[in-house]
Amino acid sequence: MSEEMLELTVDKFTFRVPKSLYFNDAGIWVRPEGSVARLGLSDFAQQRSGDMAFAEVKPVGTVLKPGDEFASVETIKVNISLPSPVTGALVEVNTELQDAPELINQDPYGKGWFAVVELTDWANDKVRLLDAEAYYALIQRQAEEELEKQ
Amino acid sequence: MPDLPKKKVGIVACSGEEMAEGTVTRLAALRVLEQLRPNETVTICLPLFLAGGEGDRAFARFYPTIAIDGCDKRCAARGTEMYSGKPAASIVVTDAIQTNHLGTARRLSEAGMQAVDVVAEQVTQQVDELLGVKWDRKQGQSSKEAQPAEGLEAKIATCSCGSGIPIQKVQLDGQEVSFIALPLIFEQFRDAGKLPGDGTTAELMETVKVYNPIPDGQEAAYAQAVTREYTAFCQEKN
Amino acid sequence: MNRVVIVPCSGIGKSYGTVAREGAYVVTEDLRPDTTQLVPLSLLVLGDEQARADVSGAQAITIDGCKLACATKMVAESGGTVAHDLAVLDVYRRHRNLKPAGIAELNKGGQRLAQALAEEVATLVDEMTGEVKNA
Numbered sequence: 001m002s003e004e005m006l007e008l009t010v011d012k013f014t015f016r017v018p019k020s021l022y023f024n025d026a027g028i029w030v031r032p033e034g035s036v037a038r039l040g041l042s043d044f045a046q047q048r049s050g051d052m053a054f055a056e057v058k059p060v061g062t063v064l065k066p067g068d069e070f071a072s073v074e075t076i077k078v079n080i081s082l083p084s085p086v087t088g089a090l091v092e093v094n095t096e097l098q099d100a101p102e103l104i105n106q107d108p109y110g111k112g113w114f115a116v117v118e119l120t121d122w123a124n125d126k127v128r129l130l131d132a133e134a135y136y137a138l139i140q141r142q143a144e145e146e147l148e149k150q
Numbered sequence: 151m152p153d154l155p156k157k158k159v160g161i162v163a164c165s166g167e168e169m170a171e172g173t174v175t176r177l178a179a180l181r182v183l184e185q186l187r188p189n190e191t192v193t194i195c196l197p198l199f200l201a202g203g204e205g206d207r208a209f210a211r212f213y214p215t216i217a218i219d220g221c222d223k224r225c226a227a228r229g230t231e232m233y234s235g236k237p238a239a240s241i242v243v244t245d246a247i248q249t250n251h252l253g254t255a256r257r258l259s260e261a262g263m264q265a266v267d268v269v270a271e272q273v274t275q276q277v278d279e280l281l282g283v284k285w286d287r288k289q290g291q292s293s294k295e296a297q298p299a300e301g302l303e304a305k306i307a308t309c310s311c312g313s314g315i316p317i318q319k320v321q322l323d324g325q326e327v328s329f330i331a332l333p334l335i336f337e338q339f340r341d342a343g344k345l346p347g348d349g350t351t352a353e354l355m356e357t358v359k360v361y362n363p364i365p366d367g368q369e370a371a372y373a374q375a376v377t378r379e380y381t382a383f384c385q386e387k388n
Numbered sequence: 389m390n391r392v393v394i395v396p397c398s399g400i401g402k403s404y405g406t407v408a409r410e411g412a413y414v415v416t417e418d419l420r421p422d423t424t425q426l427v428p429l430s431l432l433v434l435g436d437e438q439a440r441a442d443v444s445g446a447q448a449i450t451i452d453g454c455k456l457a458c459a460t461k462m463v464a465e466s467g468g469t470v471a472h473d474l475a476v477l478d479v480y481r482r483h484r485n486l487k488p489a490g491i492a493e494l495n496k497g498g499q500r501l502a503q504a505l506a507e508e509v510a511t512l513v514d515e516m517t518g519e520v521k522n523a
Contacts, residue, residue, distance in 0.1 A: 012209035180492040201458035225430035
């Protein structure tokens, strides 16, 4: 995928943030596609979590509001519940993640997508989300906090 | 030469599997990374480095590294020099420890664990020394100069939180090529009044080459791309 | 017949690298010492004559910690023949209860995962050498 990115480099790690996406605080990205939105896990969040061992997504038809778990991932470091950033219903899930969760690490903004949601309240959801610049600032702060903790 | 604070040191251990000394390097490196100097060091994973890990190679090009090898085959030191640059320091366990009774590669003896202590201490001393002196990437050696002036961190283009090596992707002959440290190099050249032009290109490329290997036969194409990026950089600043 | 060459990644950044390393030792020292041989990846990549000779003409099983697959990639690029490539991450997915932790020293889960990995490798070695071992 070639799209414009913001890049944050810390030590030997580079975290990419596509300028066209929206994000919630947990690092779930949202790509609006007309009346639906595709969801995934940001590059920063996937790198922090580590190598994906398992990924489970709620089934098609699941109704979501912001904050509801729409998926979960497990690495050797963490088990994370992923909160929905939008309101709507799941209309498509990425079944590839069952056998190849490493797609989340390898291509977080492309083949590592989790689910597609039919949006029912995008105008209000969008206001609550972070654009790329705001998310970049957030991960920059989080990275600084981690460095200070060391 | 971009004049950046040297915040971290990369540690490259050979982790050789055939000899106890290889295991000593691994454990000594981890002791330094996890316990002795966790804030000042970064692990460079040798297999990832050799296989083409971009982040590790970029880091090792930009910051000083300490290679820890089990024997005089010096895989960690040679690998680092091959793909990034000469390590700032190189420790070989068979030079540092005068005993053969270190145990096996799989299980170190008590002497082997003491060897880990000794090597870890040597690495720590090297880390402290490197962070106390200026690292000259061009010469591949340290010089005993004062720390860079205050306020330099504000010039780092990408990130103020960490050691911040900017990696920039540039279009070159229809392909995307990653360059490290371009914004920093451009900033210094512009600040020195060296604006885009024939007279500046050669010097600019000499500096770019310190951090970015240029394939044989592609010098002209790389120079054109870098000049284009530098021109755009200066126009944006005006 | 040449011994089967075992090449672990020994990555130092994650537990998986240590599991790969330990698993390789279990195979080559405990389970199949007569039919396998461990070859250090770095020596091979940097052109060590003995390492290249050991790999040349032999079949290799690479053990990678994660999906970056450094050992598999570098053995192939160094002229080796990768008969099988295992990723510790995949083995962990088959043994979810054996969660590894620690890099310098593996936890119990990691040690048991290394054993499980080694047993998978040993089975592959037997297939490759035409040997049948009793459980």
